[in-house]
Amino acid sequence: MSDSYWTPRQPQANTRGRQLSATMDTKTIVLVTGANSGIGLASIRSFWESPKTYHILAAGRTLQKIQDAVAPIRDSPSPGHSTIDEIEIDISDDVSITNAASLIQGKFGRLDTLVNNAGGGNDTDYQNGTMSQREAWNRTMDLNVTSPQVMTTEFAPLLLKSADPRLLYITSGMSSLQEEHTRTTPGEARAPKYPAGWPKAERTAATNAYAYRVSKTALNMMFLHWVRLFEADGVKCFALSPGFLATNLAGDPELMKKAGAGDPSLGGDFIRDCVEGKRDEHAGRVIRRDGSIQDW
Numbered sequence: 001m002s003d004s005y006w007t008p009r010q011p012q013a014n015t016r017g018r019q020l021s022a023t024m025d026t027k028t029i030v031l032v033t034g035a036n037s038g039i040g041l042a043s044i045r046s047f048w049e050s051p052k053t054y055h056i057l058a059a060g061r062t063l064q065k066i067q068d069a070v071a072p073i074r075d076s077p078s079p080g081h082s083t084i085d086e087i088e089i090d091i092s093d094d095v096s097i098t099n100a101a102s103l104i105q106g107k108f109g110r111l112d113t114l115v116n117n118a119g120g121g122n123d124t125d126y127q128n129g130t131m132s133q134r135e136a137w138n139r140t141m142d143l144n145v146t147s148p149q150v151m152t153t154e155f156a157p158l159l160l161k162s163a164d165p166r167l168l169y170i171t172s173g174m175s176s177l178q179e180e181h182t183r184t185t186p187g188e189a190r191a192p193k194y195p196a197g198w199p200k201a202e203r204t205a206a207t208n209a210y211a212y213r214v215s216k217t218a219l220n221m222m223f224l225h226w227v228r229l230f231e232a233d234g235v236k237c238f239a240l241s242p243g244f245l246a247t248n249l250a251g252d253p254e255l256m257k258k259a260g261a262g263d264p265s266l267g268g269d270f271i272r273d274c275v276e277g278k279r280d281e282h283a284g285r286v287i288r289r290d291g292s293i294q295d296w
Ligand SMILES: NC(=O)c1ccc[n+]([C@@H]2O[C@H](COP(=O)([O-])OP(=O)(O)OC[C@H]3O[C@@H](n4cnc5c(N)ncnc54)[C@H](OP(=O)(O)O)[C@@H]3O)[C@@H](O)[C@H]2O)c1
Pocket: 033, 034, 035, 036, 037, 038, 039, 040, 060, 061, 062, 065, 089, 090, 091, 092, 117, 118, 119, 120, 143, 170, 171, 172, 173, 241, 242, 243, 244, 245, 246, 247, 248, 249, 250, 261
């Protein structure tokens, strides 16, 4: 296996003494996909700043991008004396996933937490004519549903070797069937009815992200199946709805901020809370950051 998948680092000078005593047995090994940007990157910072001790596997589909993103975090103090490796994983590529899983198997023999964070959508590519509808929908479903499904399958044996295995998915506040029924989906609440006739112009943020929404609803069902599969294994599973946060998801974080999006650190801390046991009473559920349940 090529070393280009992996960039192990020397221990930081200020953590060296502790690292010699904190073996991998005592560290929580956490892997986050899509960790070079937005909520994923914020979760890496949150784990790094925790008083608990992690070995963080920060995964990105481009090694240079993940290295550049992680560098300033590694240069700051880590109260828990955590450590980080960058790892290249393209979640849409089976070979990339398999290589990463065997690398982690060989190096650590287990994984404590898998955060399936990487995601996005292609609705605007269809709307601006750069992709066919079929391609935009297939790509969105592949990224948000098929890819985390394959990731989880490949990493399941490593999770089952953990003493406290945790499996996280990042869903969306726009994925709720109940809110669609009641027309209370964020961005939809005051939307007027579509006029009769064809074509129907998309009118709201939510309907503009139609394939994305559908993919996240499908992700919720996939998540529930993993909850059922892992019932006897003690894997704590969470699907997190992080809220509207200013990331690269829609292209420009500044525009998202102007539209009311919060800081990605809110999502990063939410992920960490689920890993550190603060939401254990909601294991197996689709949960929102504000503490409520978004099951349906
Ligand atoms: N921001 C929100 O308001 C919001 C709300 C609800 C849910 N979410 C969810 O939160 C998750 C993180 O998104 P974000 O908001 O932080 O957006 P973001 O800043 O665009 O981050 C998305 C991450 O996913 C990565 N990614 C895309 N395709 C990938 C692939 N094939 N393999 C590996 N990584 C890939 C991106 O890598 P590149 O940089 O290489 O493209 C990037 O690191 C997504 O699942 C999103 O649906 C976001």
